[in-house]
Amino acid sequence: xxxxxxxxxxxxxxxxxxxxPTTMTIWRWELRKLVAQKRxxxxxxIGIVFPLIFVLAQSLRQHHGHGGGDNIFFSExxxxxxxxxxxxxxxxxxxxxxxxxxxxxxxxxxxxxGNGTLKTILTRSVDRGxxxxxxxxxxxxxxxxxxxxSAATATIAGISAWGFKHVVTFSGSVVSAPKGLLLVFAAxxxxxxxxxxVVSIGVLLSTATRNSAAAVVGTLAVTLLxxxxxVIPGLEGAQPYLLTTEYNNxxxxxxxxxxxxxxxxxxxxCALYTGxxxxxxxxxxxxxxxxxx
Amino acid sequence: xxxxxATEDVASGxxxxxxxxxxxxxxxxxxxxxxxxxxxxxxxxxxGFLGPNGxxxxxxxxxxxxxxxxxxxxxxxxxxxxxxxxxxxxxxxAGFVEAPRFYPYLSARKNLELLAALxxxxxxDRIDEVLEIVELAPRAAHRVGGYSHGMRQRLGIAxxxxxxxxxxxxxxxxxxxxxxxxxxxxxxxxxxxSDGITVLLSSHQLxxxxxxxxxxxxxxxxxxxxxxxxxxxxxxxxAGYRLRTTDDSRALEMARGQHGIEHAVANEHGLGFQAEEKxxxxxxxxxxxxxxxxxxxxxxxxxxxxxxxxxTEGEQARSADGAESGAPGAQAPISERKAVEIG
Numbered sequence: 001x002x003x004x005x006x007x008x009x010x011x012x013x014x015x016x017x018x019x020x021p022t023t024m025t026i027w028r029w030e031l032r033k034l035v036a037q038k039r040x041x042x043x044x045x046i047g048i049v050f051p052l053i054f055v056l057a058q059s060l061r062q063h064h065g066h067g068g069g070d071n072i073f074f075s076e077x078x079x080x081x082x083x084x085x086x087x088x089x090x091x092x093x094x095x096x097x098x099x100x101x102x103x104x105x106x107x108x109x110x111x112x113x114g115n116g117t118l119k120t121i122l123t124r125s126v127d128r129g130x131x132x133x134x135x136x137x138x139x140x141x142x143x144x145x146x147x148x149x150s151a152a153t154a155t156i157a158g159i160s161a162w163g164f165k166h167v168v169t170f171s172g173s174v175v176s177a178p179k180g181l182l183l184v185f186a187a188x189x190x191x192x193x194x195x196x197x198v199v200s201i202g203v204l205l206s207t208a209t210r211n212s213a214a215a216v217v218g219t220l221a222v223t224l225l226x227x228x229x230x231v232i233p234g235l236e237g238a239q240p241y242l243l244t245t246e247y248n249n250x251x252x253x254x255x256x257x258x259x260x261x262x263x264x265x266x267x268x269x270c271a272l273y274t275g276x277x278x279x280x281x282x283x284x285x286x287x288x289x290x291x292x293x
Numbered sequence: 294x295x296x297x298x299a300t301e302d303v304a305s306g307x308x309x310x311x312x313x314x315x316x317x318x319x320x321x322x323x324x325x326x327x328x329x330x331x332x333x334x335x336x337x338x339x340x341g342f343l344g345p346n347g348x349x350x351x352x353x354x355x356x357x358x359x360x361x362x363x364x365x366x367x368x369x370x371x372x373x374x375x376x377x378x379x380x381x382x383x384x385x386x387a388g389f390v391e392a393p394r395f396y397p398y399l400s401a402r403k404n405l406e407l408l409a410a411l412x413x414x415x416x417x418d419r420i421d422e423v424l425e426i427v428e429l430a431p432r433a434a435h436r437v438g439g440y441s442h443g444m445r446q447r448l449g450i451a452x453x454x455x456x457x458x459x460x461x462x463x464x465x466x467x468x469x470x471x472x473x474x475x476x477x478x479x480x481x482x483x484x485x486x487s488d489g490i491t492v493l494l495s496s497h498q499l500x501x502x503x504x505x506x507x508x509x510x511x512x513x514x515x516x517x518x519x520x521x522x523x524x525x526x527x528x529x530x531x532a533g534y535r536l537r538t539t540d541d542s543r544a545l546e547m548a549r550g551q552h553g554i555e556h557a558v559a560n561e562h563g564l565g566f567q568a569e570e571k572x573x574x575x576x577x578x579x580x581x582x583x584x585x586x587x588x589x590x591x592x593x594x595x596x597x598x599x600x601x602x603x604x605t606e607g608e609q610a611r612s613a614d615g616a617e618s619g620a621p622g623a624q625a626p627i628s629e630r631k632a633v634e635i636g
Contacts, residue, residue, distance in 0.1 A: 020380065021413045029407050036398045116394035123358050123387075124411035124456070127379040289361035291352075 023130045023137075030138035034104065043100030043142070047150035050096060051088045055157040058084075077158075080165040082180040084158025085151045086187065086254065092150060093191055093247040098198045098223050101143035105202025106215030108135045109285065113210045119290045132285045136278060139199050144192055151188045155181070173256040183253055190250035190263055194243055197270040198223060200277040207281040207288075240265070243273050309372025310335055311386075311460040311491045312357060316366035319352050319515075326352045328515035329366070334460075334493050334508075339486045341506030341523070342495040345605060349515040350495045354390045354464055358383070370460065388462030388493070392469075393449025397438030401429055401448055404437055408452050416455045423451040426481075442469035450481065461485060464495045479505060503597040513605040526600055533593040534573060537563035539586040547583060551576050563589070 034040045062078045076083045112118040121131060167180040175183065201222055205215035227244040229235050239245050249266035252259030312334035319327040327349040334340045344350045355361045357368040359375025359382060367374055373382035395404045402420065409416035424430040427447040432440075437448065446466060453461055463482070467475045475498075482505055486492050496502050502509060503523070510520040519526055538544040541563050548557040548564060553572025558565050568576070577587060 019413045021411055025410050025413075029410055032403075032407070033396060033399070036396070036403075038398075115397070116391070117396055119355075119360055119390060120394050120408070120452075121411055122360060123383060123390075124408055125380050125383065125413055126411050129379075287362070289355075291355065291361055 020125045021130075023133050026126060026130055026134035027137045027141075030108070030134050031141060034138060034142060039103060039107065040142070043103045043146050044149060046092075046096050046100045047146045048153045050092055051084065051150055051154035051157055054088050054091070054154070055084060055161050059161055076168050078162050080167045080177070080180070081157075081159030081162040082155070082164070082167040082177060082184060084162070085154035085184045086167075088150060088154040089187060089191060089250070094227065094244070095220075097143075097147060097150070097191075097195060099220060100146045101139075101195055101199050102202045102216050102219035104142045105139040105199040106206045106217075106219050107212045108139050108203065109206040109281075110210050110212040110215050113290070114212065122290055128286050129282070132282055136200070136203055136281075139203055140196050143195050143199050147188050147192055147195065151184060155184060169254045169256055170251060171254075171256040175256075186253050187250035190253060190266070191247065193249060193263075193266050193270045194246035197243055197246075197273040197277070200274040200281070204277040204281040204284075207284045241269055241272075243270065246270055309369065311338070311371060312340075312368070312493060313372075314353070314357060314366065314368040317353060317356055317363050317368060318365035319349070319356060319361065320364045325515050327356070327363075330512065330515070330517050331520070332357075332368075332510055332517070333520065334491060336491055337486075337489065338508050339482070339492045339494065339506045341502035341509040342493060342512065343497065343499070343502055343509055343601060344512035345497060348512045348605075350497075350512055351391055351464055353512070354462060354493075354495055358386075358390060358462065360390065385456075385459035386462065387453035387456040387458035387460075388464070389449045389453065389466075390462070390464045392442075392465075393445055393452065395437040395445065395448060395452075398436060400434050400436055401440070401451075402433040404448070405433075405452060405455060409455055412456050416457075419455055419457070423454040426454060427451045443471065443474045446470060446474075446478070450478075454485075458490055460491045460493065462493045462495075465497070466494070467496070467498055467501055475501070499596075499598045499601055509597075511601060511604050518604045519600075523597065527597070529600075533565060533567050533599070535562050535565055535589070535591040535593060536587070537589040538580060539588065543583070544580055544585050547579055547585075548576060551579060565593075 058077050077087060109118075112121070122128060164177045164181075166174050166176050168174055169183075198219060202215060202219040205218040205222075206212070209215050209218065223244060226242045230239050230242055230244060246262075246266040246269055249262045252262040310333060312332055314330055314332040317327050317330040317332075318325070330349070330353055332342075332353070342350050342353070352361070356363045356366075357370065357375075359379075362376060370382050370386050371384075373384075375382035395401075396407070399407070401424070405420045405423070406417060409420060421430070424433050427450050429444065429447055429451060432444065437445065440448065446469065450463075450466070453463075466482070467478050470478060479501060482492055482494065486505075492505075494502065494506060506523055508521065509523050509526065511518050536544065536548075541559060545557060545559050545564050548554045548566055551572070552575070553568050554576055555567045556565070573590070577590070580587060
């Protein structure tokens with residue numbers, strides 16, 4: 001070390017209320033950290049690979065002359081490329097997309113704690129609340145990117161295989177290709193409502209357990225548990241209030257006329273999961289002893 | 294609003310001491326990691342925070358920086374309590390607690406860019422300068438995951454300097470460094486101190502503290518057993534003497550029986566003892582009257598190491614006695630406390 005070159009520029013001088021970073025600055029750095037980590041790409045790969053496998057499988061099925069399935073979109077899948085993103089959302093929504101979201105949400109606080117970098121950032125000019133908000137926003141941003149990346153991949157692959165054509169809704173009515181594309185985007189946006197609740201649960205477990213693996217697995221376990229509740233006889237009454245039921249909130253968009261009720265319902269039901277989870281995580285993060293590392 | 298832990302106005306901190314801790318206590322269930330610690334670091338101090346491993350140094354520093362919440366007591370940096378005013382309390386403060394930690398998947402430069410972004414106030418403009426100071430500029434593009442321990446320590450110093458600190462808190466900065474690295478670290482700390490930065494140096498490396506620090510706190514078993522000027526401590530330690538005679542064994546016996554002569558022991562040089570100057574005179578007369586010739590009598594000032602062990606081992610003995618006697622307020626023995634990771 002060149003102690004002799006320590007310039008007066010870094011010497012002591014009065015520092016009075018320097019301009020402090022905003023939460024958005026911290027959020028941008030959270031995203032840059034995600035970009036630099038390999039595990040980030042696992043979730044993104046899920047979003048890309050599954051639609052491609054789906055399109056490939058349906059193309060082979062078409063080639064061998066097999067027909068559609070029970071779902072109207074399965075029967076329509078080879079008629080319009082826009083049926084593909086609807087079907088992949090249907091198939092991915094229960095497990096794959098929550099898994100991708102949990103990979104980052106469950107990791108985002110726990111890994112920093114384990115590596116000791118939480119103390120590094122909490123001894124700079126940022127408050128704990130800012131760091132927490134930035135981490136929640138980053139995990140939610142990641143989940144949003146995965147969902148729309150998957151939708152974009154499915155749309156492009158579907159259109160490449162079967163063309164940009166009109167599509168038939170759940171009600172049996174036909175909508176034009178541009179409107180169909182808009183509905184695909186809207187359906188994915190609606191699906192984000194329950195998925196962001198999953199992210200919140202992941203952040204809570206990440207903050208509370210300080211263990212990345214436990215938080216990721218725990219988040220999935222919670223969603224699977226809620227899904228199992230729906231099939232337990234005698235608990236049918238709980239079904240409208242389960243997070244996993246809300247994974248299908250977007251179905252109303254693909255009916256004629258549009259059924260908005262499931263979307264409004266999912267907004268407040270998911271808020272019942274998101275709000276307490278984030279509030280609890282915030283309090284734990286604010287009050288915790290940072291003794292790791 | 295997100296991002297604030299308090300709405301109260303933040304005092305400017307001008308004129309307040311860099312570190313002021315009062316009655317800091319940290320308990321983990323039955324374990325007392327830090328026991329009513331008071332610290333007073335003055336502006337311009339190079340302040341040594343000394344203690345054996347597990348004495349509670351790091352836990353105290355974590356409380357001072359607001360990383361952990363004290364069970365009792367307060368800690369203020371330039372008059373501001375991090376637990377009450379959040380990041381405002383850390384303005385002008387930098388350093389690291391335990392080993393400095395970075396994102397292993399980012400380069401040193403990217404790590405510093407991240408930290409500069411979290412510092413604001415133009416810290417980004419100083420990245421090249423601080424990399425030069427710690428001689429990491431040629432390796433700045435490499436991932437920190439591939440760095441040696443010493444390089445990470447140096448990066449820790451660089452990260453601290455980004456903040457243009459008025460107070461630098463360094464927890465065992467020389468740990469894991471080779472002799473050249475330790476020497477360079479000492480030179481750097483001395484240089485920063487001469488530039489006017491107050492340094493709080495936590496260490497169990499006594500020569501390092503003796504060489505660098507003007508004031509010290511010695512902590513043992515979570516308690517401060519001494520705080521003040523290092524020179525005063527050495528004076529309080531009393532003058533020591535080496536004595537070589539024509540009959541060391543008889544001389545030792547007589548020294549032990551002589552009023553004012555303390556800690557008389559036989560050693561490889563003959564005898565060692567502590568005493569006031571007047572009592573040394575009496576001893577020489579006594580020895581002469583007994584027919585014992587004095588070959589050499591050499592005064593010695595107590596070293597920090599002598600004093601440290603005298604203070605900390607004395608504390609351990611007292612703690613053990615207290616625990617055995619079941620005296621009210623007696624703490625668990627140090628061995629028991631060290632079994633728990635207290636940082």
